[in-house]
Amino acid sequence: MNVLEAHELYRFFHIGDHEIAALRGVSLTLVEGELVAVIGPSGSGKSTLLSCLTGLDEPDGGHVIVCGRRVTRRSEASRAAIRAVSFGILQQSNNLLPHLTVAENIRLPMLLTGSADEERIAELLKVMGLVHRATAYPATLSGGETARAGLAVALAADPPVLVADEPTAEIDRRAEASLMVYLDARRTTGKTTLLATHSAALASKADRILRLRDGRLDDG
Numbered sequence: 001m002n003v004l005e006a007h008e009l010y011r012f013f014h015i016g017d018h019e020i021a022a023l024r025g026v027s028l029t030l031v032e033g034e035l036v037a038v039i040g041p042s043g044s045g046k047s048t049l050l051s052c053l054t055g056l057d058e059p060d061g062g063h064v065i066v067c068g069r070r071v072t073r074r075s076e077a078s079r080a081a082i083r084a085v086s087f088g089i090l091q092q093s094n095n096l097l098p099h100l101t102v103a104e105n106i107r108l109p110m111l112l113t114g115s116a117d118e119e120r121i122a123e124l125l126k127v128m129g130l131v132h133r134a135t136a137y138p139a140t141l142s143g144g145e146t147a148r149a150g151l152a153v154a155l156a157a158d159p160p161v162l163v164a165d166e167p168t169a170e171i172d173r174r175a176e177a178s179l180m181v182y183l184d185a186r187r188t189t190g191k192t193t194l195l196a197t198h199s200a201a202l203a204s205k206a207d208r209i210l211r212l213r214d215g216r217l218d219d220g
């Protein structure tokens with residue numbers, strides 16, 4: 001079953017008279033249980049693509065469908081509602097709310113989609129090596145801890161689609177290995193994952209690699 005579809009996405013940015021075509025007609029389809037990696041040089045449009053897919057950004061052309069619902073051309077509130085139930089998102093900038101502790105940040109996506117599963121919170125804290133930081137606030141975390149906490153938040157609600165921008169950029173080997181175990185487990189339960197990554201190790205675990213160049217996908 002198709003879980004995520006993008007049809008002919010275009011996104012332009014303007015700086016003065018200069019136009020940047022960040023996405024130029026990107027189409028893709030992800031099915032249940034697929035782990036797909038998007039790779040491409042810096043500036044090729046990976047982050048823009050992920051933002052448009054998850055409704056964090058609105059493309060200038062084309063449309064996106066997740067779990068049978070259109071994401072694009074909707075109000076911000078309705079995009080946010082679809083996002084909460086369909087996506088776990090890890091962005092390059094940290095996705096932690098500053099006034100909540102690590103454990104509270106992990107609990108929040110669960111509360112938004114149902115109820116908090118304290119066992120799962122404990123497991124995510126353990127897998128990400130954050131048990132001792134459960135009651136810490138984001139401002140007091142190291143870069144690696146912030147990245148791992150962000151991952152735990154993205155995985156918290158066991159979302160149908162996990163979309164992660166450079167999930168291993170700031171984490172060590174052990175955390176990367178834990179993440180890979182988690183991603184494998186998602187596959188076997190039919191959950192879909194889309195990663196933008198520069199990590200060859202991570203991309204090699206994917207079922208499929210999509211190559212982005214100057215806002216267009218090569219055949220992968």
Ligand SMILES: Nc1ncnc2c1ncn2[C@@H]1O[C@H](COP(=O)(O)OP(=O)(O)OP(=O)(O)O)[C@@H](O)[C@H]1O
Binds near residue numbers: 043
């Ligand atoms: N808000 C914005 N305003 C102007 N230009 C932007 C904006 N966001 C992205 N761009 C431009 O769009 C292009 C694609 O950027 P994007 O961040 O999607 O690339 P990327 O492949 O994710 O890069 P990286 O691997 O360095 O994170 C780049 O030329 C970038 O400078």
